[in-house]
Amino acid sequence: xxxxxxxxxxxxxxxxxxxxxxxxxxxxxxxxxxxxxxxxxxxxxxxxxxxxxxxxxxxxxxxxxxxxxxxxxxxxxxxxxxxxxxxxxxxxxxxxxxxxxxxxxxxxxxxxxxxxxxxxxxxxxxxxxxxxxxxxxxxxxxxxxxxxxxxxxxxxxxxxxxxxxxxxxxxxxxxxxxxxxxxxxxxxxxxxxxxxxxxxxxxxxxxxxxxxxxxxxxxxxxxxxxxxxxxxxxxxxxxxxxxxxxxxxxxxxxxxxxxxxxxxxxxxxxxxxxxxxxxx
Amino acid sequence: xxxxxxxxxxxxxxxxxxxxxxxxxxxxxxxxxxxxxxxxxxxxxxxxxxxxxxxxxxxxxxxxxxxxxxxxxxxxxxxxxxxxxxxxxxxxxxxxxxxxxxxxxxxxxxxxxxxxxxxxxxxxxxxxxxxxxxxxxxxxxxxxxxxxxxxxxxxxxxxxxxxxxxxxxxxxxxxxxxxxxxxxxxxxxxxxxxxxxxxxxxxxxxxxxxxxxxxxxxxxxxxxxxxxxxxxxxxxxxxxxxxxxxxxxxxxxxxxxxxxxxxxxxxxxxxxxxxxxxxxxxxxxxxxxxxxxxxxx
Amino acid sequence: xxxxxxxxxxxxxxxxxxxxxxxxxxxxxxxxxxxxxxxxxxxxxxxxxxxxxxxxxxxxxxxxxxxxxxxxxxxxxxxxxxxxxxxxxxxxxxxxxxxxxxxxxxxxxxxxxxxxxxxxxxxxxxxxxxxxxxxxxxxxxxxxxxxxxxxxxxxxxxxxxxxxxxxxxxxxxxxxxxxxxxxxxxxxxxxxxxxxxxxxxxxxxxxxxxxxxxxxxxxxxxxxxxxxxxxxxxxxxxxxxxxxxxxxxxxxxxxxx
Numbered sequence: 160x161x162x163x164x165x166x167x168x169x170x171x172x173x174x175x176x177x178x179x180x181x182x183x184x185x186x187x188x189x190x191x192x193x194x195x196x197x198x199x200x201x202x203x204x205x206x207x208x209x210x211x212x213x214x215x216x217x218x219x220x221x222x223x224x225x226x227x228x229x230x231x232x233x234x235x236x237x238x239x240x241x242x243x244x245x246x247x248x249x250x251x252x253x254x255x256x257x258x259x260x261x262x263x264x265x266x267x268x269x270x271x272x273x274x275x276x277x278x279x280x281x282x283x284x285x286x287x288x289x290x291x292x293x294x295x296x297x298x299x300x301x302x303x304x305x306x307x308x309x310x311x312x313x314x315x316x317x318x319x320x321x322x323x324x325x326x327x328x329x330x331x332x333x334x335x336x337x338x339x340x341x342x343x344x345x346x347x348x349x350x351x352x353x354x355x356x357x358x359x360x361x362x363x364x365x366x367x368x369x370x371x372x373x374x375x376x377x378x379x380x381x382x383x384x385x386x387x388x389x390x391x392x393x394x395x396x397x398x399x400x401x402x403x404x405x406x407x408x409x410x411x412x413x414x415x416x417x418x419x420x421x422x423x424x425x426x427x428x429x430x431x432x433x434x435x436x437x438x439x
Numbered sequence: 440x441x442x443x444x445x446x447x448x449x450x451x452x453x454x455x456x457x458x459x460x461x462x463x464x465x466x467x468x469x470x471x472x473x474x475x476x477x478x479x480x481x482x483x484x485x486x487x488x489x490x491x492x493x494x495x496x497x498x499x500x501x502x503x504x505x506x507x508x509x510x511x512x513x514x515x516x517x518x519x520x521x522x523x524x525x526x527x528x529x530x531x532x533x534x535x536x537x538x539x540x541x542x543x544x545x546x547x548x549x550x551x552x553x554x555x556x557x558x559x560x561x562x563x564x565x566x567x568x569x570x571x572x573x574x575x576x577x578x579x580x581x582x583x584x585x586x587x588x589x590x591x592x593x594x595x596x597x598x599x600x601x602x603x604x605x606x607x608x609x610x611x612x613x614x615x616x617x618x619x620x621x622x623x624x625x626x627x628x629x630x631x632x633x634x635x636x637x638x639x640x641x642x643x644x645x646x647x648x649x650x651x652x653x654x655x656x657x658x659x660x661x662x663x664x665x666x667x668x669x670x671x672x673x674x675x676x677x678x679x680x681x682x683x684x685x686x687x688x689x690x691x692x693x694x695x696x697x698x699x700x701x702x703x704x705x706x707x708x709x710x711x712x713x714x715x716x717x718x719x720x721x722x723x724x725x726x727x728x729x730x731x732x733x734x735x736x
Numbered sequence: 737x738x739x740x741x742x743x744x745x746x747x748x749x750x751x752x753x754x755x756x757x758x759x760x761x762x763x764x765x766x767x768x769x770x771x772x773x774x775x776x777x778x779x780x781x782x783x784x785x786x787x788x789x790x791x792x793x794x795x796x797x798x799x800x801x802x803x804x805x806x807x808x809x810x811x812x813x814x815x816x817x818x819x820x821x822x823x824x825x826x827x828x829x830x831x832x833x834x835x836x837x838x839x840x841x842x843x844x845x846x847x848x849x850x851x852x853x854x855x856x857x858x859x860x861x862x863x864x865x866x867x868x869x870x871x872x873x874x875x876x877x878x879x880x881x882x883x884x885x886x887x888x889x890x891x892x893x894x895x896x897x898x899x900x901x902x903x904x905x906x907x908x909x910x911x912x913x914x915x916x917x918x919x920x921x922x923x924x925x926x927x928x929x930x931x932x933x934x935x936x937x938x939x940x941x942x943x944x945x946x947x948x949x950x951x952x953x954x955x956x957x958x959x960x961x962x963x964x965x966x967x968x969x970x971x972x973x974x975x976x977x978x979x980x981x982x983x984x985x986x987x988x989x990x991x992x993x
Contacts, residue, residue, distance in 0.1 A: 175566070178566045178569070178570050179565075179566040181566075181569075182565045182566040182568075182569050182570075183565065183566075194566065194569035194570045195569065195570055195572075195573040195574060197570070198570035198571070198574065199574065218593075218596070219593055219596070219597065220593075272459050272462075273459070273463070275455055275456065275459040275460075276459030276460045276462055276463035277459075277463060279456060279460055280460055280463055280464070283715065283718075286664070286665075286668035286714050286715075286718050287668070287710070287711045287714050288668075288671055288672040288675050288707075288710045288711070288714060290584070290672055290675070290676060291675055291687070291688070291691055291706070291707050291710055292707060294691055294692070294694065294695040294703055295700070295703055295704070295707075297695070298506070298695070298698075298700070299506065374584045377584070378584055378587075378676060378679075381679050382679075382692075382695055383695075393586075393589065397589045397592045397593075398592075400596075402589065402593070405586075405589050409586055629822075631818045631819075631820055631822045632822050632824075634785075634790050634816070634818070635816065635818060635822050636839075637789075637790060637809070638788055638790070638809065638814070638815070638816040638893075639812065639836045639839050639840065640809050640810045640812060641839045645839050649835060649838070649839065650824075653824070653826055732826035
């Protein structure tokens with residue numbers, strides 16, 4: 160038993176104890192922020208101590224400090240990869256795919272037959288491993304970001320379509336009747352009633368798709384990419400057993416993912432504050 | 440009376456689901472053949488000279504290494520590699536599918552177990568709720584699949600090979616929907632039901648068994664469907680890093696290397712078929728269970 | 737049987753403390769049928785929940801069968817009927833009635849016996865195998881009452897059990913509840929916001945007012961113990977109803993100033 164491992168257990172138990180104490184604090188707002196951050200810090204500390212204490216080979220699992228060091232030293236590469244994969248590949252595909260799905264939803268909304276056919280099919284396709292189409296898109300659209308954009312479009316299209324169609328469909332009938340008593344036109348009903356009440360669903364779709372877009376863009380690079388990009392970097396650095404760089408890339412992906420998700424959640428909160436799910 | 444109702448149900452099913460869905464499937468199929476012509480046209484013109492228009496189109500639909508293979512070519516390849524190859528052969532689709540399925544099921548099982556345990560902890564322990572839940576949610580925004588090749592390579596270098604590394608990726612992907620759904624489900628009983636239990640001074644284990652667990656089942660099944668699909672994706676991506684020789688993912692990769700588009704597509708279709716099989720199995724179990732419990736009528 | 741003395745209960749909310757109960761004192765004797773009546777927010781449900789140990793008072797003393805409410809709860813001294821029937825959709829009527837018995841560890845034969853007995857009592861014979869959602873609202877509430885009667889609690893706490901039912905069904909169930917009370921000799925505490933219901937059912941009526949939740953009047957009913965629906969046209973009945981109304985008004989007028 161070395162000192163690092165003893166420290167490991169002390170921090171584990173100590174962190175746990177403090178968290179329980181804070182959780183039971185009377186003021187409900189205080190723990191909401193402190194407890195998860197403390198949990199994260201404790202995990203990082205435990206990771207660091209375990210790597211040092213058990214003398215884990217940095218090839219297998221680098222310590223957080225080593226990853227942080229690598230991260231700060233290779234900001235330029237990380238930035239290039241970030242732009243290549245997440246901005247050019249994922250974001251463009253996300254906007255195109257979600258936009259197309261949303262427009263499709265509005266277009267087929269009037270046709271019950273199409274909706275009945277597309278909903279189950281869309282649900283089914285959403286469950287398929289579409290990521291597997293990545294090699295085909297790389298063949299069709301080349302190694303650069305266009306193929307990544309294309310796979311992201313296909314990946315996000317159906318989940319977004321299903322959510323939008325469901326949202327547009329689930330309008331309270333009495334409110335629909337109210338619009339009818341005003342003899343509102345189709346467009347008026349759409350803009351004033353159906354789009355707003357579909358917003359929670361649309362945001363749900365946007366949230367699901369944000370994760371899919373990241374995955375699609377990175378995984379597609381495993382099948383071929385120019386010599387930049389997060390997926391390319393991950394697979395080539397894994398080949399050289401430079402795991403600190405891999406973890407730095409994952410860190411970038413995680414931060415970008417969290418920020419993007421948070422941004423959507425924030426917009427959702429601003430626009431659907433009236434929905435029961437937003438009220439606590 | 441009974442038969443009348445049965446017929447009524449069948450016709451409404453036909454009108455509401457079967458006919459629209461199959462119409463759209465047929466439309467997609469037609470569109471596919473249509474698109475295959477311009478996509479493969481270049482290659483045909485390069486390979487063959489002096490074709491009439493109809494011959495040209497037919498060639499577009501039957502190239503050996505087309506840019507976009509047609510559905511009948513893919514199905515042909517699938518039937519060939521499913522029924523006319525020995526199951527143990529490296530060329531058999533059943534062999535590769537089985538490898539992927541094993542990893543999927545193992546990972547799915549582990550993920551479900553982990554998800555349920557975490558959910559139980561989160562529902563019963565306030566500290567765990569506050570500390571673990573935000574991180575579980577944050578983990579969803581991280582593209583876990585990006586770590587997939589790393590996990591495989593690292594574990595291979597420690598000597599863990601075969602099914603386990605893939606299963607771990609599958610587990611990582613499938614535990615999340617289970618945690619979220621299960622926490623929601625275990626918390627779905629309303630205050631009246633919980634107070635009712637309290638008036639009987641039921642222990643928290645009794646509340647779990649009689650109230651929380653049964654109420655959570657619809658949520659659990661919905662998550663299991665998402666989880667099993669994610670699990671399959673995990674297993675396939677886990678087969679992508681070079682070195683993997685078996686499984687649907689490896690087959691896609693091999694197809695990419697040799698330009699065998701039909702092979703890639705047939706592996707894709709096989710994966711789709713597996714996904715359908717898994718999701719429908721859970722759907723079936725869900726219907727039986729919930730009907731037994733009279734939650735759905 | 738139940739004694740509440742000088743109970744205060746303050747909830748901490750985001751808009752500051754809310755005085756849900758203020759200086760509440762009252763007694764319930766064995767075999768009583770006590771109604772708590774008042775507008776919403778007067779603390780009648782809160783008081784019932786205090787007696788059931790679902791809330792803890794900030795100050796004051798409550799005893800149930802000479803125990804603290806929490807001890808009484810653990811000793812299963814009372815049955816509680818909620819406003820919504822709260823039956824489990826995945827259990828049949830008899831399955832629902834057996835639920836508390838399973839939790840309390842009764843033997844299989846005992847469970848069967850008791851279930852049959854209470855189903856007789858609430859006249860749900862023939863519906864044992866039905867699921868709650870196959871029953872009307874009134875029948876669901878009867879099943880819920882049966883569930884509260886299934887174990888040996890001599891107190892029955894009811895929180896607006898018929899509040900969600902239409903008046904015709906409610907009248908019938910009120911009559912049945914009186915029969916049940918006469919046959920089982922339970923002590924019943926009953927929360928309601930209907931004046932005729934309170935007067936018709938009770939031997940004692942506790943009138944309450946909001947902001948802060950308090951008791952404005954306690955009326956000992958002079959009606960005979962055995963009564964039927966026709967009694968509502970009697971002078972006696974109208975007199976008591978008037979007094980209840982005055983008690984409610986008194987609480988309101990204080991509110992204005």
